[in-house]
């Protein structure tokens with residue numbers, strides 16, 4: 198599905214020697230596709246009908262833990278049951294529809310804040326205050342409305358939110374097998390922070406900013422460029438998804454060591470784009486999951502979940518010194534500020550009338566793959 202770590206090191210070292218990078222097909226994306234509200238409406242309809250990654254398992258490690266997030270405009274929440282199964286529900290009470298889960302937390306039952314209807318962790322309705330006021334109410338019929346979901350190697354993946362999944366859509370199989378990310382995500386069991394920000398940027402512009410290393414030198418001159426390479430990536434695809442490898446300069450130390458002793462931790466950042474809108478990124482001592490949730494044609498919410506190994510989480514709690522994961526997070530955050538500045542500039546430029554299309558070169562091929570995957574599904578969906 199994707200190459201082994203040692204193969205990636207070999208390919209990176211060969212690129213360093215030759216001054217090259219992985220190349221693919223170029224792409225031209227019409228500017229109209231970022232600005233047109235009816236295109237956006239069509240995309241949202243498609244996204245709601247497709248499987249996608251909801252939250253990392255680390256957001257709800259224990260029975261009773263729950264977390265909410267709107268997905269493509271649909272309010273949802275996940276809760277871990279006493280049977281340790283994660284379930285995803287539409288976030289609305291079955292009385293008058295109040296948003297049941299308002300925040301992250303842990304509880305034995307889910308109690309609606311409005312009138313106190315109470316649900317078990319499996320979604321069934323357990324208690325209605327003054328139930329004699331609802332003569333026709335069949336409690337067994339009024340549990341929370343569940344959304345199909347499964348937990349795949351520490352990611353909670355949801356199925357279609359609208360009509361049943363397209364028979365021809367192979368996305369679920371590609372999100373249903375965690376082989377590409379399993380060994381990277383499994384150790385990062387502890388969620389250390391969540392950040393949620395709304396940005397005045399189209400969701401696809403935000404996705405694009407993760408998918409190429411052609412901008413490292415000019416955008417990240419004082420942050421990533423000193424430790425990484427400019428325009429040097431390995432680009433892989435699995436189904437509609439991609440993995441882009443961003444090597445660190447310390448990877449060259451592996452040259453003098455036998456291949457059997459090669460470890461890739463802290464020598465590359467792997468960026469997994471899990472189609473359509475979730476990125477998973479490995480950093481030394483830190484794993485990030487970033488969700489780009491489209492709000493309207495020019496607004497998106499960006500939710501970041503940061504996860505670490507349990508021993509590092511404990512060390513960080515004891516010692517807030519420079520070596521704890523928060524330090525790594527603030528370094529990455531400085532890079533992210535630079536990326537967002539660029540995306541904001543691109544969003545403004547879309548309105549200039551200068552370009553009919555946005556140009557992506559042979560070194561930005563993962564972006565072309567993203568747009569091609571989206572176009573192909575839109576065509577099939579609207580046909």
Ligand code: FES
Nearest residue numbers: 290292293309312
């Ligand atoms: S809306 Fe939830 S109990 Fe009334």
Ligand SMILES: [Fe+2]
Nearest residue numbers: 406416417536
């Ligand atoms: Fe960047």
